[in-house]
Amino acid sequence: MGITMITRNILNSQQGVATLIALIMVGMLILIGLAAISMTDDEVSIAGNELQEMRAFYAAEAGLERAGAAMQAEYDSTGMPPTVLPSGTDSLNNAEVVYTTTDDGPATQRELTVGTLAGLHAQVKSFSLTSIAINGVDQAKVEMSQSFETALVPIFQFAVFYGQDLEIDPGPNMSLIGRVHSNGNMYLNPASNLTMDSYVTASGKILVGAKGSDPLKSGNILIKDPSGNYVTMKQGGNTYDNDHPDWYDSSVSMWGGRVQDEAHGQGELNVPLSGSDDPHKLIERATGNPDSYEHKATLKIVDGIVLQKQGDGTWQDVTANMVADGVITYTSDEFYDAREGEWIDCTELDVEAMYDNGYAPLNGVMYFSDDISGGSEFPALRLLNGDELDDGLTVACENPLYTMGNFNSVNKKPAAFLSDAYTVMSASWDDSKSTLSKWNRYAQSTTVNASYITGGVETGPGVESGGFHNLPRFLEVWSGRTFSWKGSSVHIWYSEQATAPWRPEGGGYYSAPTRNWQYDTDLDNPNSLPPETPCVRVFQRTGWKQEYVSYE
Template structure:
């Protein structure tokens, strides 16, 4: 029995030793696996740090390129490069010029399909982690595009409101660098991209009720799709499902800040105030159209650029009837307008056409009164023409209606008068100012008043101003409408008391899609966008910084 008991104890001890050994091996294996996982996790962490360092380097290169391009007025030949340290990782970056400027159609983003002058760049960044040498290389391509403003049917540098009474169809792209409100009494149809750097909303910004007329926007398949969701519900930026639902409904053709749409940079080099475009070149205002003009009218005098010399041609122009002074009443402003009348037909007949097609006007009338420029007899232009004025601009009668040429009008405000407008009757009642049908083929860049809680500025449908009774008469217009500022001089409130609206036969001029048909010295928006991105060559290495210099 003792033998048996002793043998059983030995077996039990052996089994116990085997179990301890097995547990020890398992423990060692677990510890080894844990160490491997810690090592792997550590390697992943260092690689992640290197990745973010390389990404930061790319963003630094992009920011530098953006700044250099802005400083150069649009495009730059300086290629940023440099090195630095972040996230326990050393990085280098460089930028490559991918070739000369191209005139081509954009194929990325909401501006796809527009003609632009495009410069392309590639940026590369390499980051090496200091702890274990983890290396990440990233690259991205960017393009800097100069897009003519007049390729938008409607472009607003501030809030845009569209609220037509009768049916209205907008052909062409619509953009606002602020919020965009849409509504209609009857119907509003928009056939292209709608973008806003603020929010896209149904309804009205200012006072007044919200109209129930349908608002339809064309989707990617060419079908008009309503903003109405059913009943009184409308799909806009106030909807919790706006991002996904708008993409599904309109195939990405409707985008605002929710979708990442930012403001499109205005055509400015030395200032943040777009009104400087039409102000004098005094005081270093390099954005002024006075700098571009070859024929200008300043404070009652006329000057023509011949070679590099400005000749005073006031007396000759006056004697030939090219310019003269007139006075009439603007019922919206409540002002007696002291207008310099520019006869376009006589200007051409007498050989005073601007050599580059740009005319500039500014008049302070000795610091008193309400000076302005009025354009007459402009039915037919000899060539492309751009007229820019610091003051309000009025056109009388048809403009560029015969053998259409590229043309634009820029002013503090732009008012269209029919050929029937009689200066002598302008002080009388509204009923005395009866318009006749008028045709204008010109893009215009102008100002407006601001909608407040108590006053509506008239919206897009009243951006072009009128002073006559147009009931039953057509105002036919083709071009591009651009509003970049609140009017400084012509700041009278909009109302329906001083005019009756025309039949609005309005459309974007599709000829502007061809860069050859743009008016002389057309302004541009500058767009900087990424077109490609990739990650490559992840490994381990060391970097030598001795030959690198910060740009």
């Protein structure tokens, strides 16, 4: 009996403990459940806040994009920094957006620091954009800011610049020191080694091969990476160009951003024009043409009349004086251009006599135009005795331009040609032999130190441009002779007067020289540019940040 009672008490005691434990467990589960519900509510609230903040974020970003696009559109249409600064309010993504643009002050001459143009000197004007978005649901507020630059970059800071497709397909080794850019496709097809030591950019595609009918050549293409190593485009049986499926990632890995085309978002670089989108207008006459270099010139020869601007701003007709002093001469059908198949009606200008007799342009800019529709069949300008310049000189010529003998080879000065076409004649050139076989026209080695903007022909069915290395034209046998050139090579228009296509050496009018060509690094200094050097315009973003997120 006693044992039974003890056992019963123990069992009752154990049941009580179990009940207590069960109650405690239930309480804990209730607390955990309440905590979970609370956490879920918090997470839902946080997620909701993040959603509203995200909507405000995208709305603020859209405000920046809207203002930036308006600035870009005005810059593209006028070629000038925006004068009307975008600002306004809008309702985007269930949020109210206010965006404003601030002019950061006058343009300054400085070095660019971002993008593929980093390191070039330019006239830069900066703007700041601010966009504030407030979400209409919970008043989440996001503020963002972005900075933009409009820049005018002297075009002669590029070693090679093409406004159209660029073809580089030399036979011998070629080394390009300096930046290379094309506003179209870039075709690289060397027979030997082609090395490029700086940025290589194209708004179209960078391709290995020929634009025309030429087969793929076996030469190597080496481009310097940021560490100074030359990396080939041909590796392990693969050719890394725009046709390669891994082009974007491979190019970034191989050249660290120094090789960019349309796949990387590289855009066009254009010369700002106010009256037309045709760069050839730069060398055409001033009448009805606000972009003409005739407006810039202080010495101009138009249809045989020479006008010189005086120190008091007046113009003086100096035609008779310059003829009497032997500075200019005119001869109809003076020589035969075997490439064009034309007799040249030639105005010759003796550069040395121009300086010696006081006819040099005050600002270093000279303009020439002879109207081919006015009776002169194939007019052109030829520069003689130009081996030493007294000062910087830019010659803009609507017609084909020829230089004879060395030019700017002694005590080099900033110099440039802008012409419909450009042909190099050595000091051995003899007009009387111009109709004979090329074997009667042997050149002698020649040096030209001048940047040039000139035209060629477009490669197409049955037509070859000759490529970048044949942009300066030749009419003599240069075999074993050297053409030394230092400057910047620019092609932003097709020739409108000298339109005969390039023909290989078998075409019978020339044999190629040994080309000793260099980019003139003095052009990196803005003070060493030729007078009135044209610029290309750039509009780029230079910074972005999210200022803050808050709640009203």
